[in-house]
Amino acid sequence: MSGTDRSKKSDRLFPGHRKNGRAKPGAGPAIILVEPQLGENIGTAARAMLNCGLVDLRLVRPRDGWPNRKAVAAASGADAVIENVRLFDSTAEAVADLSRVYATTARHRGQIKPVVTPRQAATEMRAALGRGEKTGVLFGPERTGLHNDDIPLADTVLQVPLNPAFSSLNLAQAVLLIGYEWFQAGSGVPARQLVTNQTGLASKEELLNFFAHLEQELVDCGFLRNAEKRPSMVRNIRNIFQRADLTEQEIRTLHGIVKELAHQRVRRPKRRPAEP
């Protein structure tokens, strides 16, 4: 996740020939950059889109024209997006085939509009997709954000809740957060899961056998000599190992640890008591 793959040379010219990272076009919302200023930002936005499975990138009057070599370089291999870019002369033309459009703004613009979070927009856009409706998200120029006249072309304003004292995001980061929420809304990845590789979780029988082994050795060595406290000590020790979600292999490892600790192969010199 935190690794940038430097092996992907991305300074070749368009049209790029590498076809990795492909995603089905048309499945997600269109990302519409209105008058983007820097080619680099178009490229990093394209990369963020493909991270999230989005491929429908539309540009309205990009300042430096199109195609743009800096955009290709910054896209770091997101060719599936860069090659499919469509150009438009106006925001109205860019949204014409869409049924539901969101306008991203950083500040409140004094227009009476519903305002949603990225998570809510993602839920709504997934529902719209289910009805066969096409959706899109407008992003304004880096320096100024969307023009006030572009906002009434959208149904809804989209604002990212962030630290109000420091909320400025760059274009690619804003695109990433919208795409991230889109992807999460459909990913179906469990919020928490234990990855156990080839081995499976131990059965409770295996765990109980280990408890029996451990507790017998603890009786033998004298650790459980306090009869009154013994039941609660045993419960506490059992809960330590229950919490660890042990696999079959790990149970075997623990049996071995207990056995070797209890019956030391190598006789060690007795430690002398600490000097007073």
Next chain:
Amino acid sequence: MSGTDRSKKSDRLFPGHRKNGRAKPGAGPAIILVEPQLGENIGTAARAMLNCGLVDLRLVRPRDGWPNRKAVAAASGADAVIENVRLFDSTAEAVADLSRVYATTARHRGQIKPVVTPRQAATEMRAALGRGEKTGVLFGPERTGLHNDDIPLADTVLQVPLNPAFSSLNLAQAVLLIGYEWFQAGSGVPARQLVTNQTGLASKEELLNFFAHLEQELVDCGFLRNAEKRPSMVRNIRNIFQRADLTEQEIRTLHGIVKELAHQRVRRPKRRPAEP
């Protein structure tokens, strides 16, 4: 949101003197960058942290040392984070005061660990904060990600669900997504709200008065002349305006529009019927 504020010159040296974007230290998880390679990435990660109200940045053996002029420049004014950076010689020392640690990885590393999404991690870290426990998130070097020996220093692996064919994020984007989820988990911003500025939503009485005015004019001009269809037409028209969540001021505007359309101040020449 999509605007980068170019007015913020950030090429001055540390310690920076601008104190904007301050957030309470210690409130959120520590962000721990292990052997970060590029100063720029440390700076953009700091900016992403402050976007999300995080200020506890820790560096373990940064390749180019610390302080780092490129990091300051790239932080774009996130001085509150840069000035508080702490340096550590080892990952173990960097996590020593924390109670719960997450290790971000892009790929599965063959270690038996619970794996959570950023959203789940945010929920867990907020709960930990409520218990007074300090938390942190580990990020590895840009090129390789975390070393395999650093992963057992964490309770849990954190993976961002993204397009499996194109999941490589840069360091700042990975930090942004973790911080974003942290901020959302505590932001309390309504998922959808109507922003109405100074004016309030119209009362239903004001809306019904407008319906009466509109429908009377539609009767007078003949639009509702089909008596059989009239009830359903009236329902449909009323629902258009109900859906619009009208404010008091907008109701006044609509009264004016209906009045001026019905009783035209300027007598216009009759349009000739289209030629056959």
